[in-house]
Amino acid sequence: MNICVLTKQVPDTDSSIRINDLSDDIVLDGLKMIMNPYDEYAVEEAVKTCQSIPGSKSTVMTLGEGSSKSILITSLAMGMDEAVRIEDPGGEEDCYKTAIILSRVLGEMDFDLIFVGKSAFDDNASSVGALVAEFLGVPYVSNVVKFEITGDDSLKIHREKESGADVVCVSLPCVISCEKGLNRPRYPKLMKLMKANKKNIPVRSIDSLGFTDVEINGFEKTKTLGLITPPCRPPGKMLEGEPEEVISELFRELREVVKVV
């Protein structure tokens, strides 16, 4: 079985995210960059699946600038076999563009299964996986929390939704987006990180994929007009003292002032 994982580099979710002076991006200077948290489930599931089926091969891929090599190294240390980085063409970050570039590379490969994370911490659009599936002409299932190979070319998976889960049957090849709960991603061991660090990671340029600049421009369907910080909440009240008194006051406020109950 040939398995691919699509991943991207994002700021650590603990870091303080600030908007730049032009209000068109965040300040990236000094931010710690990590593998998008949901992608860890994708890598783990790919590694696990490969281990369970002899003769399988796993490839991790990212579209990103040079620094994003580090998440590919992490993936290799977690057990992925191969890694590819596609050089980011710059310009507007747009899901459609990202997906069409990724699917061009995937189209050159022989794959049975593609894992992606449920959503990316930075863009939150949850769209690239579905778009890639569409461009490759294969089925897509999102938010997968349980994954089972039931036959040579079929899967039984659980898609988590607002009120429970759907048990879904789907045939290979397909694209699966991974939700928390699917597995427990392993930590890459230091030894393995050191070994992965030495591995040659091929870089694909946009030119090598046969896209012209005009085409790439045409894939940018959206334009960011500006970023804003969500409005702050007005300061609240701190209530301290005897539990009975404090709760009496809270109870009164909730009923009379807030009128929520």
Add this chain to the structure above:
Amino acid sequence: MSQRLWTIVFTKDDKISRESLEVISAAKQMGKDIDLTIEAIFAGHKISVEDYRELLHQGIDRVYIIDHKDFRDFNLGAMKELISEMAEKYSPSIILMPANVYGKELAPSLSGMLKTGLLADCIEIRHRDGFLECTRPIYAGRILSKVKLDCDGVKIASIRPHVYPVPETVDEVTTEVEIVQYNGFSGAGAVIREIQETLGGMDISEANIIVSGGKGMKSAENFALLEDLARLLGGAVGASRSAVDEGWRPHHDQVGQTGKVVMPDLYIACGISGAVQHLVGMNRSKCIVAINKDPDAPIMKIADYAIVGDLFEMIPILTEKFRKCRTGG
């Protein structure tokens, strides 16, 4: 000339889902700025008028009914095929749908199929100078981004649930009903075999009141305290990721970056420190109460009422007060 706007309707427990009605609100809001013909697409199996009557009272122009066995459950392949066939015939300008789990599968798939742009998970959508423009949360809600669609052809957007209100219904029915034929999906796709409604209580993202517990609850059993209070208030119980990771609560009750985003009228956070990944899931609640031993916990800085103290002392007193008030004591 009037532009055609479509809203995609999803059902939940055989009823039209609240999110789908909220999308109609978003459409009507947009209709104040430009001349729109608003039409809803309702696909299902063995449909009776009762199933879609609610749509006839939303003051929209038309409802398309598509009755086919492929639409008994959500079927991404069939849905996108149906809508793209219909789009070819009717040339809509805009397609809106809820950004729930199904909508987040359908919207990007359609955008790929129709080779057009998508605004995903919008909290506000508007039409300006001939463009579709939205505000959408990025970085898990820590930043808001204003984005416009810069493409030809039909424009697609998904609308985050529970931001727009459910529209006011109208008594008079002027909505037309049109039946559309669909021949069935032949491609490879994902098919639902079984639906597991694992949700014991209420879906927290639909609750008006949420009582939420964190690591400070110390055990699964102690959540009974919060359940008592939530039951009295007609609310639901939520949890922080730590409480979920401990196995005290199911993942679908988790609030935050890797859980649900909630916007209830009242959010009571008990023994939750307020890590940024939790805050982004609840900081748009109307009123926030935090009960925490530590006055410096980050949740205390954003709470409208920050109660300093032991939750095991405080919660029972609060519950008792509401109980008395309920029973008229």
